Amino acid sequence: MKFPKGIPVGKAVVSVGKDVTIRGWIYRKRSSGGKAFMVVRDRTGTIQCVADKAVLKESEWNAVDSAYLESSVIVRGTVKRDERAPSGVELQARSVMLVHSGEQFPITEYQSPEFLLDVRHLWLRSQRMIHAMRARSYVFKYAREFLDRQGFFEITPPLLTISAGETGANLFEVQYFDQKMYLTESSQLYAEAMIYSLEKVYSFAPSWRAEKSRTTKHLAEYWHLEPEMAYFDNDMNMQLQERLVSHIAESLATKNKDILAHFGVDPESLLKVKPPFKRLTYTEAIDLLQQKGSSIKWGEDFGVEHERLLTEYEDKPVFVQNWPKEIKAFYMYTDPKNEKMVLNSDMLAPHGHGEIIGGSQREWRYDQLVENMKEKGLNLDNYKWYLDTRKYGSVPHSGFGLGMERVIKWMLNLDHIRDAIPFPRMMNRMEP
Ligand code: 4AD
Ligand code: MG
Numbered sequence: 056m057k058f059p060k061g062i063p064v065g066k067a068v069v070s071v072g073k074d075v076t077i078r079g080w081i082y083r084k085r086s087s088g089g090k091a092f093m094v095v096r097d098r099t100g101t102i103q104c105v106a107d108k109a110v111l112k113e114s115e116w117n118a119v120d121s122a123y124l125e126s127s128v129i130v131r132g133t134v135k136r137d138e139r140a141p142s143g144v145e146l147q148a149r150s151v152m153l154v155h156s157g158e159q160f161p162i163t164e165y166q167s168p169e170f171l172l173d174v175r176h177l178w179l180r181s182q183r184m185i186h187a188m189r190a191r192s193y194v195f196k197y198a199r200e201f202l203d204r205q206g207f208f209e210i211t212p213p214l215l216t217i218s219a220g221e222t223g224a225n226l227f228e229v230q231y232f233d234q235k236m237y238l239t240e241s242s243q244l245y246a247e248a249m250i251y252s253l254e255k256v257y258s259f260a261p262s263w264r265a266e267k268s269r270t271t272k273h274l275a276e277y278w279h280l281e282p283e284m285a286y287f288d289n290d291m292n293m294q295l296q297e298r299l300v301s302h303i304a305e306s307l308a309t310k311n312k313d314i315l316a317h318f319g320v321d322p323e324s325l326l327k328v329k330p331p332f333k334r335l336t337y338t339e340a341i342d343l344l345q346q347k348g349s350s351i352k353w354g355e356d357f358g359v360e361h362e363r364l365l366t367e368y369e370d371k372p373v374f375v376q377n378w379p380k381e382i383k384a385f386y387m388y389t390d391p392k393n394e395k396m397v398l399n400s401d402m403l404a405p406h407g408h409g410e411i412i413g414g415s416q417r418e419w420r421y422d423q424l425v426e427n428m429k430e431k432g433l434n435l436d437n438y439k440w441y442l443d444t445r446k447y448g449s450v451p452h453s454g455f456g457l458g459m460e461r462v463i464k465w466m467l468n469l470d471h472i473r474d475a476i477p478f479p480r481m482m483n484r485m486e487p
Contacts, residue, residue, distance in 0.1 A: 058154065059129060065099030067134050068144050076131045077102065077146065078154075080180065081124055091119050095128060095146075098185065103137070104130050104146040111151060118153035125180065127154040172473070176487045179477060186317040187467065187474050190307070193314075194463055197306040198280055199259070201299050207282060208253045212242035212260055218437040220244050221384055225265045227275075238263035241456055243386070246283035247417060248444050250452050257282040262456075269482055270359060271471045272409045274460060276480040283454035289388070289398040289416040292453035293374060296402055296412055297330040300372060300462070304328035307466055318467045325466060327370045332402070337378045340365060356382050363407035372411065376400035385427040388416040408465035414455025421445040 061078035062070065079097040086092070089108040094101050106119045122128065132148040162177055171178045178184055199209070219226060220241035227238040242258040249256045262279040282295070307315065308322035315322055335343065344351050347364050351357075357365075357375075366373055377390060380397050387397035399415030418424045424445055428435060435442070463475035473479040478487060 058152075059131070061097075061129065063099040064095065064097045064102045064142075067102050067146065068142055070134045071136050071144060072134065074131070074133055074149075075146070076129060077104075078129045079127070081122055081126050081128060084122065084124065086120065091116075093119065093122075093128070093130075095130060096180075096182075096185075098189075100142060101182075102142050102144065102146055103140050104132065104148050104151075106130075106148040106151055110149060115151045115153075118156070119151050122153055122156055123159055125160040125177075126156045128152065129154060172479070172484060174487075175478060182317070184474070184477075186314050187463070187469070188477060190311065190314045190467055191459075191463055191475060191477075193307065193311055194303055194459065194466070195259070195278075197303045198299065198457075198459070200306075201302040202257050202282060205255070205295070207255045207257050208249075210246060210249050210253065210256045210258050212239070212245035212258045214239050214242075214260060218244065218441060219433075223433075227263050227265050240264055241279065242281050243283065243454060243456060244441050246281050246454060247386075247452065248441070250283050250285040251444065251448065251450075254285045255282070256284075267482060272359075272461060272464065274472055274476065274479055274481060277461075277476070278459040280457040280459060281454060283452065285450050285452045287416075287453040288451065289376070289400065289414075289453055292414050292416065292455060293334070293376070293400050294330065296400075296414060296455055296457075297332045297372075297374075299457070300402070300411070301328050301330055303462065304466060315467070318469070320466070320468050324370065328372070332372050332374055333369065334374045334376055334400075335365075337375055337396075340375045354379055354381065357401075357410075359407075359409065362403050362409045366403050366405050367407050369405040372405060373403045374400045375403060380427075383415070385431045385433060386415070386417050386424070387427075388418045389423060389427075404461065404465040406465075406468075409461060410458075411461045411465065412455050412457045414453065416451070416453045419445060419449045419451050421449065 059076050061076045064077050079095040081093050082096040082101055083094040091106040093104045095104050108116045129152040130146060130148050131150045132146045134144050135147055137145040161174055215236045216239045217236060220243050229236045229238060240262050242260050246256055246258050258281045261276055263276050266273055304325040308325035312322055341353050344361055344364055349364060351361055377396050378399055380395055383397050383399055387399050390396040390398050401410050402412035404411045418427060460472050460475035464472045469475060
């Protein structure tokens with residue numbers, strides 16, 4: 056390729072006095088008295104480049120002069136120490152190659168959130184989104200890293216399904232040749248089928264929810280991490296969840312301080328996220344909510360306000376376990392001590408960021424599973440294959456689903472989940 060290689064802008068600080076090349080995009084630019092000051096960014100940071108009309112070739116100077124914000128450039132020059140610069144250095148340009156000048160960049164300062172969502176494909180170049188997307192990539196990596204070390208196999212489930220994995224109330228329908236299928240709302244049932252061969256598995260895939268909720272924590276398409284383990288009861292399941300969440304928090308706190316600083320998050324707050332997490336039963340949580348003045352009644356599901364009341368003063372997530380069978384999914388294991396309840400737990404993030412994990416021990420007995428499904432009014436014909444998994448060497452097992460964007464929203468303290476995913480899909484947002 057005819058374009059020269061560059062060093063990462065973030066590494067320029069260790070090259071004082073040296074001649075280096077950087078490749079990036081113009082982040083800011085101003086000119087005065089035959090000099091142009093360009094702040095150039097790449098994925099590692101920004102650096103101020105000083106271009107001098109007297110030093111550059113005429114064609115180069117004209118190119119710099121006419122370049123827009125976000126024009127792509129390759130700059131060669133000498134790194135000089137500059138205490139005033141945020142990076143501690145600046146680059147004195149000896150040559151500038153304008154790779155693509157392009158057009159006037161449509162994003163200027165003080166744009167509305169709606170406009171920034173319309174031009175999301177360009178807003179991804181902002182410092183905010185660069186930091187958020189780096190965090191996202193790291194959170195995915197740390198989650199995989201933890202499970203891989205625990206001896207899990209990653210599996211790839213189908214995303215088009217006939218059987219609903221959850222309530223089935225929020226499915227997106229898809230025309231599939233001359234039939235109807237659905238975009239999956241959870242890969243759990245497929246993960247369960249695979250524990251009989253691989254024992255400890257996780258799927259990392261999108262889930263879709265056609266929930267008509269316009270909250271700051273609902274996406275119509277989100278990334279769902281779903282581990283499933285043979286011979287795990289719900290206590291073992293919960294211990295695995297807290298260790299996973301703690302690993303992600305600790306890794307961000309120790310390896311990504313620069314990202315956390317960008318969002319004003321103190322790494323110490325994430326280092327506090329250590330097992331064990333507080334455990335409340337559903338019934339205890341209802342009592343607590345009522346003491347705090349809520350009008351919620353036993354048997355009702357939690358809303359945003361209840362999750363906030365339970366977690367606003369917590370530093371660590373809180374488990375709410377042992378829920379009424381009536382408001383939970385068909386596959387959950389009936390509590391042997393109280394048949395109205397199931398062995399499950401929801402993990403609520405601190406400071407009102409909401410539910411990040413739903414998990415349970417699974418009903419592994421064929422007859423009880425069929426009874427649950429009939430109680431919930433499910434069409435057994437659509438679950439023949441799933442019921443088969445309980446016919447041949449069924450074993451006790453457990454699993455959970457973690458919403459990746461919910462975790463990122465919490466750990467970066469974002470006020471809206473949309474900034475945890477590059478191209479959000481929400482009720483009124485389909486593009487870009
Ligand atoms: O609690 P949910 O519905 O549980 C399941 O789907 C189980 N089948 C998971 C399992 O056991 N394998 O969803 C699990 C998690 C929630 O705790 C939340 O973090 C996330 O998925 N989630 C959403 N995230 C963003 N937008 C939405 N609309 C979400 N709905 C659920
Ligand atoms: Mg849930």
